Amino acid sequence: MPVLAEERATQVLQKFFVFWDRVGILLAFIVVFIMFGALTPVFFHPINILNVIRQVSIIGVIAVGMTFVILLGGIDLSVGSIVAFTGIIAAGFQVKWGGSLFLSIVVPLLIGGGIGFLNGFISTKGKLHPFIVTLGMMSIFRGATLLVAQGKPISGMSPAFRFIGAGMIGPIPFPVILFLGCVIAAGIVLKRTVFGRYIYAIGGNEEAALLSGIMVERYKISAFTLLGFLSGMSGLILTSRLNSGELVAGQGYELDVIASVVIGGTSLMGGEGGVYGTLIGALLIGVVSNGLNLLGVQPYWQMIVKGIIVIFAVLLDRLKRRFRTT
């Protein structure tokens, strides 16, 4: 009898996880969305909604890149520091080094991609876990940001540069367009291209991918480079929106970004998941942050809540694996 009961429970759990994979995150998002709307009247105000999706975009473009890296079975903790460093470089070109719009956009993007490349190169060639490599990079580029800025934020961007973070195209903020563009492009790349399929293959079984003649190292380095580049893009958006290169920019972003990806159903073990889940995950994290703000919850509590959400999401993924039919 107990065996049968256990079997039944397993079946129920399996059904739940299949359901959760399809619509669970979306449902959770809608529930949270309506809940905050009911609790605080200003939540649904268009200005607030615009504010939320702008904030989500800044985290979201990084989360798109992080989806690739986590699908590979990797991780990157340096994204927040890349945001700060590329942001301060952009601000430097805007304010101190001649004010060229072109350079203040292109150089930070290249630097972001370059740091991502280093993350990938060092962890694959050196056979080091990306966790430790990117932890080091996180410290290096936070320090480098302070060095470049000489301890002070750099403020006062040109109107053209300000468009990146604060501009609107019709009723839609420009960063939101950038973010959605990234999501759609990434969705196509992951589902339909050879590159995307190899990302899944490597994350699913790196050894088998290698034996099948897939250039595993090359694809890993590419994914980290892409993530660095997108972190640079986020740095541009943030600097433009704040009208300032801030020393603490991007601090703690790695948690929000990783949370978005994991809540979105991408497995930390790699090989399974996708970028549309990440979109919902980023929205969920953004709405929770904003809702708690509006409710006047202290930032300390927000950190605690987000931490709990991340651990819960990872636990759910573990359970999912345990109760899957084999």
Add this chain to the structure above:
Amino acid sequence: MEAKVFASSQPILSLRGISKYFGGVHALEDVDFDVYPQEIVALVGDNGAGKSTLVKIIAGVHRPTKGHIFFQGQPVEIHSPHDAQALGIEIVYQELALIETRDVPANFFLGREPVKGRLGIFVDRRKMVEDTVRTLRELGIELPYLRSPVRYLSGGQRQALAIGRVMPWGGKIIIMDEPTAALGVKESRRVLDLILRLKEKGCSVIVISHNMRHVFNVADRIVVLRGGRKVGDKKKSETTPDEIVKLIVGADML
């Protein structure tokens, strides 16, 4: 005609003086190994004798510590599975090398996805599914769920998939590392038939097996490894299962 006579008189693949050391482990020591056109070679030996290591050197997974490889008489270096495939060497790995999280067509074409469009980066998913279905049907392999992850397949189904997916690529040398290990009687028979058919089609086959019945069923020649050394190389017609078993365990132990 002449070319064919010439070809069959000389090995398609020759390994000379191959040694492979993993740190202090001497997995292979000074092994010579030949494969002739349209020949089925059985590679036998106890666990850890070096069989998988030898075929992985041929497949470009490992580089030999010492020794040389000749393909159709020419010295070659096989640096990667890619190089081996380019020479027409296909391998079914003992560990199968499937991506458990991906579906059957994805595994079937792993590393060799057909592309469409001018950019050459988009995967031709429909061709993948169609070709997978066709090849599996031709081989008599029945897989119930083509579109769900391979982890839902049974051990035997996975093994059948791993064997099936090396078939369409026109390999000249097909290597199978314990292809019947997870298979029942009927399925094993099917794989042995497949090996014989490959030979008829002009392929050479290297097959690793612990099953003497299977070995004597299909092989033209039997090569025995013990402790990383080649201790036997016999035409099937000139040996017996008893003799091979003695070579495998070392005659002094009987």
